[in-house]
Structures are given as C-alpha cells and as structure tokens.
Amino acid sequence: MGNKKLAIINGRRVLVDATTRIRQDSDREYNQARNQKQSDYIKFYHSTEWSHTREQVLTRDNGMCQRCGLAATLVDHIIPSEDDWDNRLDQDNLQSLCRDCHYWKTRRETIKRKKGLTRAMTITVLAGYPGSGKSTYVTDHAGPHDLIYDYDRLMAALTGQPMHQGNIDVNDYIQLIYEMLLRKLKAEQTFANVWIVLTYPDDKLDSLLASQDVRHIMLDTSRDECIQRLNHDKRDVVQLLKVLDKIDKLKSESKFDKFKIVSNEKRKNNSNFSFK
Template structure:
C-alpha cells in the first residue's frame, strides 16, 4: 500500500500520497502578499521581454529540466532576480526546470536566505607564488560552515587527473563554476567564511563583491623556498617560470598593494 501523509486542503485535513505536493493556504497567503508588496516585480513576469527570453531559454535547453532531465515547463533565474535585478534578462542566468525541481530549488533558497540573516560572511582571497602553501593555509583555517574555491582541486575533481595537471578542455568548465560562485556570493550570505585561492588579482571579483566583507592576503613564502618545494614535488619549474615572473611584474606595479602579507 502506498505511503500516505496528512495535509491541509482548503482548510480540511486529508490523507494524500506521500509524494504529492499540495498547495497550502500559506502559499496562497504568500502570493497575495507578494501581489500587494511587489507588484512591479511580479509585473515583469508578464512582460513581453520576459516571455521572449523565457522562450529562448526553453529552446536552448530543448525543454529539458536542467536538474533531473524530465520535461521542463518553467524557466528559473539561477541567481534569483530579487537578489540580482540587473541580471533578470541575462540568458546565462536562466535554466529550464520542471515544477518539482523548481519547488525544491526555491525552498532551498528560502532556507539559505534565512540562515544568511544570522551570518556575517567574510570573503578571504588567498594569493601567493606556486608552492607557497595557499591550499595548506586554507585547510588549516577552514571552518565547518565555509566554502573553498580552489582551481587546481576543481580541475582534478572534474578530470580525474593528478593535482596541478591541467586539461585545457576543462578550463572553461572550471571558470564557469568560478563565475557562478561569484554571482551567488553577491546575492547570498550562506557561509561564515569563503576562501578563494588564486594566483593573480581579479579586479572583476573586487567590483562584483564590493558590497561584501573582502579581505586580501598574500603568503610571505619566498620565491626560493617555493621553487625548492616544487622541485621536491617534481613539478615542472620551467613551465612555472612565467607564473613567477608574472606575479613579480604585478607586484612591481602595485597590483598586490591591497593584499596583506601573512
């Protein structure tokens, strides 16, 4: 016998299939509240601009839900339009979803938004020469409710290759994850700390997250020590020479001037 659950339908308690979603009275109240307080926001979703970009997204995704692979009937903002109004017509910020996946995504966003109200998120940008110990420093300081972006670790996870071995074909995918994370961080305060490990300063990041609590750090490990570590790890020093020189050049023209040496 299929499992059942007790729920409220039109003010009465009834038993329904456990997997069935019922529109609650609270949902109606929520929508009525939005209608009265966010009429301009809601009117956008009836505009010809939205209908046009919505059709484009569905065609691009072949009417397939980008979460589960079933038929998509909705188009959703990856970064909620309420949080990033300027990106409401950005096709890259849209994904086609089925009703169930849209429901659970919205529910997760609501929970995260409520959590974020009680968190003061600090974003830490960690730079340094190759071999300076950036990943080790972050591992020693990361907390339970933190997020870490590490290009090398993501590359290894996506390709199955050893750490520090790069696949040029996978670069765009790793970069896409980076861009999405940055846009999500602009809209949410889900974490206590965010750790971004990078080689060169990224002015786009500073501009995008200007409203966040940004801290820039550069490890003080000397170039000679880094090179010796890389030799011990059997890394290709010749390939990394360009990276060392580029960092030295950026330091000489003040591109790291807002980084605190640690």
C-alpha cells in the same frame, strides 16, 4: 463519501480528499501573496522583455532542465530576483528548469530565508606564486562553517587524477562553478568564511563582491623558495616559471597592491609537504 477535488500528482489527474494539501495549493497561495505584496515583481514577469529573455534562455538550454535533463517548462533565476533585482535579465543568472526541480529549489530557498541563515561572512582571496603555500594556509585556518574554492583541489576531485594534473576539458566546468560561486556569494551570507585560492588577482571578483567583506592575502614565500618547492614536488618548473614571471609583472604594475603580505611560517620548514 466526503468532498473531493481534482489534483495532478506525478503527472496524472486524480481525485483526492478536499482537505488534502497538494502542490497546486502551495503554488496558488504563493502567487496570491506575491500579487498582493509585489506588484512590480508581477509586472516584470508579464513584461515583453522578460518574455523575450525567457525564450532566449530556453533556446540556449535546448529546452532541457539544467538539473535533471527532462523537458524544461520555465526559466528560473539562479539567485532569486528578489535578492538581486538589478540583474533580473542577466542570462548568466538564468536557467531552464522543469516544474519539479523548480519546486524543490524554491522550497530550499524559502526554508533558508525563514531560518535566517546569514552570518558575518568574510571572503579571503589568496593569490600569488605557485608553491607559496596558499592551499596549506587555508587548510590551517579554515573552520567547520567555511567554504573553500581551490582550483587544483577541485580539478583533482573532478578528474580523480593527482594534484596539479590539469584537464583542459574539465577546466571549462570549473570556470562555470567559479562564476556561479561568485554570483551566489553576492546574494548570500551563508558561511562564516569563504576562502578563494587563485594565482592572479581577479578584477571581476572584486567588482561583483564589492558589497561584501573581501580581504586579499599574498603569502611572503620568496620566488626562490617557491621554485625549490616546485622542484621538490616534481612540478613542471619550466612552465611554471612563466606563471611566476607574469605574477612579477603584475606586481610591478601594482595589481597586487591591495594584497596584504602575511607569513606562512608554519609550513616554511616542512620539507615533506606538497605546496601550492
């Protein structure tokens, strides 16, 4: 009988061949490498401040894994701390996970890092009037390796409702997706282009992504033309006039000064198209 070793597989202690590679072996090698090369990293995870933060996050998440819903055993940095060391205690970047979910998340991050999946990523923010054609502009210009954040399209996808029919309860989830997206974009350059469709300028976005190549675009569609399009699409123009007025106010306060005015001529004469 060959040499055996004790292993934990699917939550049970079993004997396996000594040559069998198990998760504990990978964990041990990972921790040994970290101990040798990243002493500050290890000291942090043994610090009192991390211990207190960890307990606060576990309490906030009700002790549940935020991916599978089972009991959480650890607290994970959504954006790895080695990629965003300055925010290592930011609870918005922390989540409770079970050991299995953490293992697979870390494995994906390691594979991505080894492959060197980074691109010369450009982030384009489009803001301005409803009905100006922001969504269609992105559709016309986006490529196969791009990421698109569009509130209205995301709302429709999550609710199964037609475009522009909002749901206040779903709104909170979309805001969480948006905030998580910004944090990931700060640390990674996975995509060729990222398109973010907004209504108003977002100072938080500009601050968080200050180190990235962020460009700002506002389409040259006039207010009157936007109103015509909104009427054509049978949108709630009375409510949307308040949005247009707020945008005009922000423009008068120079909040749109960083936005480059670009033409959306391709869609201007298409009366059969629904504009955003």
